[in-house]
Amino acid sequence: MKKCAILSMDSLAGFETSDSLLDQPMLALGWQTERVSWRKEQVNWSDYDVVLIRSPWDYQDDMAAFIKVLAKIEQSSARLENSLAVVNWNINKSYLKQLASQQVTIVPTLWPDKFDASDIPEYFQHFNSEQIVLKPRVSANADNTFWLKKANYTSNIAALQQAFAQRDLMVQPFMPAICQEGEFSLFYFNGQYSHAILKTPAPGDFRVQEEHGGVLLAITPEPELTRVADQTMQAIHQLHGDLLYARIDFVRFNTSFALMEAELIEPSLYFNMDEKSPQRFVDAFAQRLQTQAKNAVVLGSC
Known part of the structure; x- marks a missing residue:
């Protein structure tokens, strides 16, 4: 029986997830699934054949530690999906520029170097909009996302200064x-x-x-x-x-x-x-591993 770690967080209380629907089709394929928090210490990731990143929905609170864990997984014998290279590219929303x-x-976007409350009127003017959205470039679950209205945005200044004191931001028009x-x-x-x-x-x-x-x-x-x-x-x-x-x-x-x-x-x-x-996902999972195994054989014979 092969083992697949479902990378999660310490507790999913208050969150909605449907990943358990993968358990039976994975088992039918010969895979045992196990939920593992990315914050759990002293995990031997080589005990698993594959680690699927699924619900670590607090990673934005400690991105450096999260990336360090993923690096350990990739250094083990386990296969990380999606890969660390993909995570590093996708974790900052500046990928949208590429x-x-x-x-x-x-969605039309401005990428300020830093937050400055005095720039907010220019954002409304740039998008010719009465409403804009400010959000971190690294975020999950709409954390620290602000919907600002031109008429009363000043009431949010203190919260904005706190949210973006140490975070890069992006600005978009509100999309009705x-x-x-x-x-x-x-x-x-x-x-x-x-x-x-x-x-x-x-x-x-x-x-x-x-x-x-x-x-x-x-x-x-x-x-x-x-x-x-x-x-x-x-x-x-x-x-x-x-x-x-x-x-x-x-x-x-x-x-x-x-x-x-x-x-x-x-x-x-x-x-x-x-x-x-769920079955489509598991079929894609199996096909992907089979293709990679074939490629490894071909490379090994060169």
Whole structure:
């Protein structure tokens, strides 16, 4: 029986996760799954054949320690999915600049060198918007994300100064389509499309996560969304090849869609929203390992 560590956090209380739906199809394939907190000390990662990064949703609180753990995993005999190289690229949202340079449409974004409250009026003016969003370049679960309105943003200055005292930030116009329609998430396993959902925030909010009251709906993406998503995945493929898992999030923008984020580290994959998706993931997992084993044999014979 092979062993797969599901990399998580000390406690998932208050969070929604569907990763347990992988247990049975993985077992049927001859894999034993075990939840392991990334903060657990003295783990022999070589005891596992594969480590899947799934729900370490507090890593942003101690990014250096998290990266150090992933480096230890890659130095062991276990295979890390997704890889440390992908994590290092994706952990800072400045990766969006690189995707934009490859003709991927992203939500319009400013990248200030540091937070300065006196610059906020210029942000409203730049986007010609009455509402903007400030968020860290390294974040999860919408932590330290601020929805500012021109009429009363000054009431948030103290909180903003505290949030961005030690964090790099990014600034975007508020996208009304998030509240009017929602955020679209498409899931790809080993480079192949699996399923899609629409996440709608609670009334008066803009955060679409379930933990913040967001509502989920399984959807079939319209052709334009599929086209844009496939284009985005092709751009990611050019940089990193096919990944075991990817979630890409979009908002309707003008006559098409704009990429909000490419989630390649620890995205919820919402296996509960498509009953066949756990098996698709496990099939992709098996195919990936088989391909890598064949490649290793070929290289070994050279």
